[in-house]
Amino acid sequence: MELCKKSVDILNSLQPRPAFFVVCGDLVDAFGEKYPEIRARQEEDLKKVYSRLDPGIPMVCVCGNHDVGNSPTTQSIQRYKDSFGDDYFSFYHRGVAFIVLNSQFYEDSSQVPEEYLAHEAWLEEELRVAGERGAAHTVVFQHIPWFLEAWDEEKQYFNVALELRQQKLEQLHKAGVSKVFCGHYHRNAGGVYKSVEVVVTSAIGCQIPRADGSKDEHGMRVVRVRQAGIEHTYHPLHSFPTRISL
Numbered sequence: 001m002e003l004c005k006k007s008v009d010i011l012n013s014l015q016p017r018p019a020f021f022v023v024c025g026d027l028v029d030a031f032g033e034k035y036p037e038i039r040a041r042q043e044e045d046l047k048k049v050y051s052r053l054d055p056g057i058p059m060v061c062v063c064g065n066h067d068v069g070n071s072p073t074t075q076s077i078q079r080y081k082d083s084f085g086d087d088y089f090s091f092y093h094r095g096v097a098f099i100v101l102n103s104q105f106y107e108d109s110s111q112v113p114e115e116y117l118a119h120e121a122w123l124e125e126e127l128r129v130a131g132e133r134g135a136a137h138t139v140v141f142q143h144i145p146w147f148l149e150a151w152d153e154e155k156q157y158f159n160v161a162l163e164l165r166q167q168k169l170e171q172l173h174k175a176g177v178s179k180v181f182c183g184h185y186h187r188n189a190g191g192v193y194k195s196v197e198v199v200v201t202s203a204i205g206c207q208i209p210r211a212d213g214s215k216d217e218h219g220m221r222v223v224r225v226r227q228a229g230i231e232h233t234y235h236p237l238h239s240f241p242t243r244i245s246l
Contacts (some may be wrong), residue, residue: 003218004049006237007204010220012054015243018222019093021057024183024201025064025103025143032079033069043083063087063102064143064184071108077115088119090126096137096225097130099123103142103182106160106168127175136227138177145182145200151193158185169193179230181223188216188234199232 011021028042050059061084068087069076077087087102102119109116130138146165147153155161160168172180173194180198186208189200202216209215217236222244224231235241 001045001049003204003237004046005052007220008049008052010237010240011057012052013242016246017054018057018244020060021053022060022141022181023062024141024181025062026066026183026203027061027064027084029066031066031069032076060091060098060100060141061085062100062141062143062183063104065104065107068102068104070104071111072102072104072115073111074115077102077112088122092133092135094225095135096139097126097133097135099126099130099138099140099177101140101142103144103160106164107144124171127171127177131176135176137179137225137230138175139230140172140177140180142180142182144184145189146180146193146198147191148185148189148200149191151191151198169196172196179232181221201234204237 011018027046028039030039030042032039053059063080063084067084068080080087088100090097090099092098101123105112105116105119127138145159146169147159151166151169152162153159159165173196177196180196182198182200183203185200186203186206187200187210188202190198192198199221201221202219204218204220207215207218216234217238219234219236220240221232221234222241224244224246
């Protein structure tokens with residue numbers, strides 16, 4: 001909570017003010033089906049902290065596995081929607097299309113096959129509309145990364161199965177998606193598939209050490225969006241810049 005309070009202080013004082021603030025999943029830690037009372041308290045704490053965020057900085061919530069469950073159900077998704085809003089949606093800002101996915105469907109949709117199909121039909125339509133509208137950029141936010149470093153790496157806990165991964169990356173590439181921002185890994189990582197850059201951002205809170213024992217510092221990523229392209233840099237909370245040069 002103290003780190004989240006620090007993030008609010010940084011965002012509120014940042015110049016120029018950011019267009020919005022995105023949390024790429026795992027808003028809370030406790031799984032609702034296992035620890036409902038702890039989950040409720042964590043949601044209350046989260047909302048209390050981020051209610052201090054400047055009203056001019058919208059907070060965009062992306063659902064993660066801790067939010068809807070490792071194997072989501074209709075009930076777990078509805079609980080999330082009741083607390084935080086839609087589990088997937090899109091919005092536009094200054095000619096840029098932003099698409100927020102429920103990536104848990106790509107990990108395990110066995111209990112929600114109809115919801116998964118609806119999500120996929122919606123995504124296809126959103127990509128088509130972004131192309132028709134001539135979006136300057138199309139950007140995706142999701143929790144689970146398609147991959148961590150290489151698009152053809154082996155499947156593990158922190159990425160998506162290879163066959164589905166390649167299918168979806170190709171879909172995004174053909175639709176002109178340039179950036180996919182993810183969380184889940186609790187470390188900074190990322191790579192490129194054709195024209196699509198997958199950006200994996202570490203956490204404000206828990207940091208997981210790498211194999212060599214090193215770990216990232218608590219932080220956030222600043223993303224600069226220009227007509228010519230999108231740039232991004234990760235900054236620790238303790239040394240976060242107060243002014244962003246555009």
